[in-house]
Structure formats: C-alpha cells, structure tokens
Amino acid sequence: MANHKSTTSTSTSISAMDFRGTAISAALNDDLKNTKSISSYLERNEANMIPRSLPEHLRLLLNQKGMRRADVARGSLLDRKYIYQIFDGTKIPSRDKLIAMAFGLRLSAEEAQTMLKLSENRELYVRDRRDAIILFALQRNMSIFETNDLLYEYGYAVLGVPEE
Template sequence: MSDAKKTSELLNELKNATDLKTVLSENEAEFQANELVSYLKELLAEKKVTKASVIRAARLHETYGYQIFSGVRRPSRDRAIALAFGFRLNAEETDKLLAMTEYPKLYAKNKRDAIMIFALDRGFSLDETNDTLYEMEEALIETFKE
C-alpha cells in the first residue's frame, strides 16, 4: 500500500492549517511524486508509447515500474535513467526527468555519465548502453535489484 495521501486528506490539512509553510514542507513528497507522474504521462503521450513497453525496454520489474508511474515509488537515479532509455529520450530530456526525481543531471565530466549522454543522443537501447559501459569498465545501469 502506498504512503501517499489521498487528495482529500491533503485538502483537509490545507483547510485546517494555521501555517501554510509547515503544511507544504510536511507534504513535499506528495507534490514531487505528482509532478513526476504528470511528466511521465506527458512523455507517454508525446512519445506514443505504453507504460508496459517503457517498463520492458527499461528492464524494470513490472510491479516496480507501474509503482513509479503511479507515484507510489520514487525511482533511484539509475532506474530513472533506465526509464529514459525505455522512453528513448535524448540527454536533455533525460536531464529533465532526473530533475523531476531530484537527482543530479548527467555530467559530461563524469566518464559514466558521458557514456550515457553519448548513448542517449544516439538512440542506444539500455542493453547497448550497458554493453558500452561494461566495455569501458564503468558500472552498469542497475534496474532490477530490491
């Protein structure tokens, strides 16, 4: 079961609040999850793909993938990057996705990130990217670990 609050619960807190800043800071995760879910929905429509195809291409466990799309789970940085490969995003779009999950964007001066930038902008699959990371002796993009 999700730790996410129902909209009615959050609305009730807002209506009964004496200090807006406190309510907003105590519920920051609610706002962030909603922002990510909205962005993922936008990407599905824009890229004309299904959740199932993105989750499959990202090599994520099916349940975990759907939990990300519903806002129940926040992906790790690697899993957010895996989603980017699942969506076939470029590096700039991936940086926006990473910002939504509050992780640092891809950094060209980091060898592993540089390889991923190269791969994203050339349309590599996740598997092709992991093969390249392996060849360059860098950590693979982890997708399936609980």
C-alpha cells in the first residue's frame, strides 16, 4: 500500500490519498523487485509511503481538506477536547469514533477505509448491514446527521454520540 502524495519513480501524477491505487501499487511493487538497495527504494518512494501513525495520517487529511480540528469535532458530533487528543496521539479512538471522524473530515468511502485500515480497525464491510448503511452515506457525501437518521431508521447504533 502506498501514500501517493506526489509521484512514483516513473513520474506518474497521483492523488495524495489514493492508498488503494492498484496501478501505483503495482508500479511500486515492480520498482521494489528491481531495486538493488532497500534504502534507495525507500528514499526514492518516500512520498508514496503511508504515514507511520494515525495522528500523522489525520493531520495529513486535515491539511489536505483545509480544515481545522474544531471543524472535525462539529462534523463528527464528538467532543472537541477528545478530537484534539486523538490528533495529538494521546487518545486511541474506537472504530465508531473514527467512522464519526470520517464524516467530520468529509472523507470519501475509500479515504475512510484507509483510515480504518491504518488504525488497525476492521474496514467497513458491505455485507454487514450497519456498515453498508455507513458506506452508502459516505459514497453519497451525506452528513453525520443524515447518516444517523438512516442508522436509527434501521435500528442501529448512531455515530458520534456518547454511550449511555
């Protein structure tokens, strides 16, 4: 998997968050097979590597989207202090909190999947009814409010609200 921030060794332009780009991954794999030195490979492809930590990835997304942490808090329905702690790496969010943050960050379904994978959480699974509703909402750029309406309508736990 690669963070396609700039270019590969073949100078193909790629988007900053297209971690799932199979053509780019294939090019990186070919480059790795043909390299004589892992250090030169890593140096040459640094811009294509995924971030090392969730907070680093979240800061990258924040910058890419031109947002502030407070915007994420509002859009995710999560406590602002908690959001700041996640971005600082002092709190490790649950899967549901990360999904709520995906709405706060206005992520695409693919970007949300990447964030979940990077955080070592299970990706959204299309055969899981609740996950399918969330994927449906992400694919249609729905807000967390609209998503919660759907989740509630189908009898599932909503996102971004404190557990009782």
